[in-house]
Amino acid sequence: MENLRRLLPSAASLIVFEAAGRHQNFTRAANELGMTQAAVSYAIRGLEEQLGVPLFHRVHRAVELTEAGEKFHADVSVGLSRIQKSAEDIRAKGRETNVTLAASTAFASMWMLPRLNRMREDLPEIDLRIQTSVRDLDLEEEPIPLGIRGGDPGHWPRYHVAQLAEEVVNAVATPAYIEEHGLPKTAADLQRHNLIHLEEPVRRACDWTEWFASAGLTYPKQARRLTINDYVLVIQAVLAGEGVALGWEHLINPQIRSGALMPVAGHVLKTGLAFYVVWPRSRELNAQAKRVRDWLLEEGRRDRAASGAGE
Amino acid sequence: MENLRRLLPSAASLIVFEAAGRHQNFTRAANELGMTQAAVSYAIRGLEEQLGVPLFHRVHRAVELTEAGEKFHADVSVGLSRIQKSAEDIRAKGRETNVTLAASTAFASMWMLPRLNRMREDLPEIDLRIQTSVRDLDLEEEPIPLGIRGGDPGHWPRYHVAQLAEEVVNAVATPAYIEEHGLPKTAADLQRHNLIHLEEPVRRACDWTEWFASAGLTYPKQARRLTINDYVLVIQAVLAGEGVALGWEHLINPQIRSGALMPVAGHVLKTGLAFYVVWPRSRELNAQAKRVRDWLLEEGRRDRAASGAGE
DNA sequence: GGTTTTCCATAAATCATGCTTATCGCATGG
DNA sequence: CCATGCGATAAGCATGATTTATGGAAAACC
Structure with a gap:
């Protein structure tokens, strides 16, 4: 098993990718995440370089997931949502005031x-x-x-x-x-x-x-x-x-x-x-x-x- | 559902946390990740602040996962390993030379x-x-x-x-x-x-x-x-x-x-x-x-x- | 058909955050 | 009692993330 950090040095870009893949649209993803379209573009490019595989087709004035991107997006979604849910639970419990x-x-x-x-x-x-x-x-x-x-x-x-x-x-x-x-x-x-x-x-x-x-x-x-x-x-x-x-x-x-x-x-x-x-x-x-x-x-x-x- | 980026701004610390939780030892985790012990300490502290809950007990000259930390670690492990596996698959496919x-x-x-x-x-x-x-x-x-x-x-x-x-x-x-x-x-x-x-x-x-x-x-x-x-x-x-x-x-x-x-x-x-x-x-x-x-x-x-x- | 709009990519500059170095503290065990 | 091992902390730095600004291209609109 490779070192995860070497494999995914910019883990934050996973979150960006998840949103971008969900919208199949960088601008909307950027809005959702509260960042600029350029940043999304940068993050996705970084991820693609890491993986050595394009994750999106750049077509017309739109993007769509490639086959590899589709698969990766599915896994990232599942993985992140699990982590997210856990984090939310923990935070909610921590915030409980009663x-x-x-x-x-x-x-x-x-x-x-x-x-x-x-x-x-x-x-x-x-x-x-x-x-x-x-x-x-x-x-x-x-x-x-x-x-x-x-x-x-x-x-x-x-x-x-x-x-x-x-x-x-x-x-x-x-x-x-x-x-x-x-x-x-x-x-x-x-x-x-x-x-x-x-x-x-x-x-x-x-x-x-x-x-x-x-x-x-x-x-x-x-x-x-x-x-x-x-x-x-x-x-x-x-x-x-x-x-x-x-x-x-x-x-x-x-x-x-x-x-x-x-x-x-x-x-x-x-x-x-x-x-x-x-x-x-x-x-x-x-x-x-x-x-x-x-x-x-x-x-x-x-x-x-x-x-x-x-x- | 909260914005994941607000919930986990430093996604990289998840990876650090995963390793630290696995070893229950910051120094060893730092070695594995190729970073310093101080950085692990910093990352964990950040995560704990984000979640509002301590993830590790600091005891003697050691750390051990708290109850919340235990649960979160389990979920993060599963989530990340899924993403990691997917990333590895994709990279392997991209590297295929034949x-x-x-x-x-x-x-x-x-x-x-x-x-x-x-x-x-x-x-x-x-x-x-x-x-x-x-x-x-x-x-x-x-x-x-x-x-x-x-x-x-x-x-x-x-x-x-x-x-x-x-x-x-x-x-x-x-x-x-x-x-x-x-x-x-x-x-x-x-x-x-x-x-x-x-x-x-x-x-x-x-x-x-x-x-x-x-x-x-x-x-x-x-x-x-x-x-x-x-x-x-x-x-x-x-x-x-x-x-x-x-x-x-x-x-x-x-x-x-x-x-x-x-x-x-x-x-x-x-x-x-x-x-x-x-x-x-x-x-x-x-x-x-x-x-x-x-x-x-x-x-x-x-x-x-x-x-x-x-x- | 030309103009406008709407996407994404790119370059340069900036900023922030993650990381390192250096140091301390503390408990344990020889 | 000192050496050792392990974490916390502070300060400074560097890299990488992000923004601003711009360009290009296709599509939509008039």
Whole structure:
């Protein structure tokens, strides 16, 4: 196989030839390509010299492909169109401005939502789309580059992971509730309060039993028990003054900082697990997704710093 | 569909990319292409800017294709190799130096053979191959660009034709024969001579009957009759002093000029037909075949001029 | 039939881009 | 720790692509 560069030193003339052959007319080809007729003539002549064979008959005031030109044109068309299509696909993909993030409704509404404005400021050209679902999606199957997951990364060997926040579980209530029912100073105090339960149907979430256990207590049998199957609704119930619930620190930090919620009982549960930004190893993040990922992680760091400073 | 030239202004970088992707190594690609590593780096960077997507990971002291690069490389490889193959085919065909000419054995040995040296001088780089056959070949079926035919071009509408020589039929003998048997001054004289007959099995050829008729005579019943089925052998028989035969002027001109044969009886038959160089309309002559055709025609003109001057 | 139009080819001049040279940086491995 | 290997980068250059300007020839038009 000959060296392609020696065979076709002026690859650009292939493009010219393709257009010229298609039109069988140099002037029109020149128009299409945004160049002059003379340049087309020059390019074709060069190609003919390279190949040692005329590609066009010059006849009347027109040109038409020779037999060799016809054949070559067919092949060049096919070859170039394949390359062109590929280039267009790649460019289109590179230009895509939307990045989809798979997350739980809790994360979406309690972590992302308060930060969307900031994100719009930092990454104005990125169109973030949040895909919420009841169970963690398999990103390898979905056309989704990024996800948020809580748990043990050892269970997701097919994903890259970057930690966003530790799993820290607080008992929280509103100032109004505390005013009415008194402040539970210890975990033991809490056993007399209205505890709101999350019954997460799919994802793992710690419950009061676990929380009390971590405080060295057992979960109190209690009459006034409210169970809700959605974390967002649990927090809304707390905000409505219905009682005390467990809240993931990274999700309720904004409300704690604003004073809407207060941690109570002086005990937190650190499960040793964490929440992660994840993306499949099988694909590559495009530039935009990378920026979103980095922004999320940076935001996580900012949040930790803010909490740390606040303590 | 976007303008390909805007999409890929530097088409040459495709070739560079193909090599670089194949080697996954810029330095080696540069070697293969006969350029410097810097140029490869530059070309790839340009392509990446065009596409808006990195094509290679720069890692350690190496590069490897990104996902996008991988895909693009596959398409570029296929596309370019198709074009390359086509270009190679065309070049090979253009470089072919052999030209085949289909002709009768008579034309081959009596017209071409004496001129081969001259042709080798005039067209030294062309390797002429003469294909002789008993019947005129169908050049559209055979991979033969040029042929020699005698007859009426109206019968070959699918061929381009260019006249090489009129059909002029002479009665000829050797000086030795004339010395021995006396010079036939008229056609009538010939009726007492040893007439050698050609019995052409396939191609049309005029015979003594026709010749005498054109002279206003009838073919003489004659005892000493020699019939040969090959024109070359007929002439050889004449040269051997066996008698008088009919000879196509354009074929025996060399011998007439050299004195080896002499036209006798003061009568020639012009049939109104002619001999032609022919080539099929369905294909195009390549450059070499054209040169051979033009040389043949020029040689025909030279021959006529020489005969005309000689008269 | 002459004039105009419409093609392509060609020559000269210009411009730009692709390429080279030279150098640096960085990571690896002896 | 230095040598080696490989890429990136910057600056300058040269070639080749492109333009402008012109000519020619066939066809179309009046």
